[in-house]
Amino acid sequence: MTTIPKLLRPEDAAKRLAEGRAVLIDIREPDEFARRRAKGALSRPLSTLDTKGLALSDARAVIFTCRSGLRTAANGERLALACGTQAFVLDGGLDAWDGAGLPVEIDAKAPLEIMRQVQIGAGLLVLLGLGLGLTVTPLFFGIAGFVGLGLTLAGVTGFCGMARLLALAPWNRRAGA
Numbered sequence: 521m522t523t524i525p526k527l528l529r530p531e532d533a534a535k536r537l538a539e540g541r542a543v544l545i546d547i548r549e550p551d552e553f554a555r556r557r558a559k560g561a562l563s564r565p566l567s568t569l570d571t572k573g574l575a576l577s578d579a580r581a582v583i584f585t586c587r588s589g590l591r592t593a594a595n596g597e598r599l600a601l602a603c604g605t606q607a608f609v610l611d612g613g614l615d616a617w618d619g620a621g622l623p624v625e626i627d628a629k630a631p632l633e634i635m636r637q638v639q640i641g642a643g644l645l646v647l648l649g650l651g652l653g654l655t656v657t658p659l660f661f662g663i664a665g666f667v668g669l670g671l672t673l674a675g676v677t678g679f680c681g682m683a684r685l686l687a688l689a690p691w692n693r694r695a696g697a
Contacts, residue, residue: 525607530620559623589613
């Protein structure tokens, strides 16, 4: 039987890492990891966990992290099962790690995460549709309706067409390469 990983405060996690008793695994997607990560963390996206596993070379304890700690907490049993050794979750994730003054690597040239780009794009399209609908013709309200339908379908099916299109944008090609 697998147990849910224990929470570790950032300071305790850093101590275990410094002593070589643990490895830090970031489960966020590559575009998120490319922009900001804890120094020394390894990228093992949650989306590929079942197919690729963790591919670790030793049996040190594993400390899982994400941005806020919510993803790791929600997938605790799955993560513990995947690592096959002692598992922990970084309490508060990367945000808490950074807040504790621990080293973070930032690549300001990396594009924003795809989902943030989707949120920005969807928000701007809704505002554009509303603005044009109020000032030009009510037909432009259809833009807001179209975006709302797209977001609803993305939530229900897990397929986000806007994210797929944005992934093809020139500024995002570097992150995928």
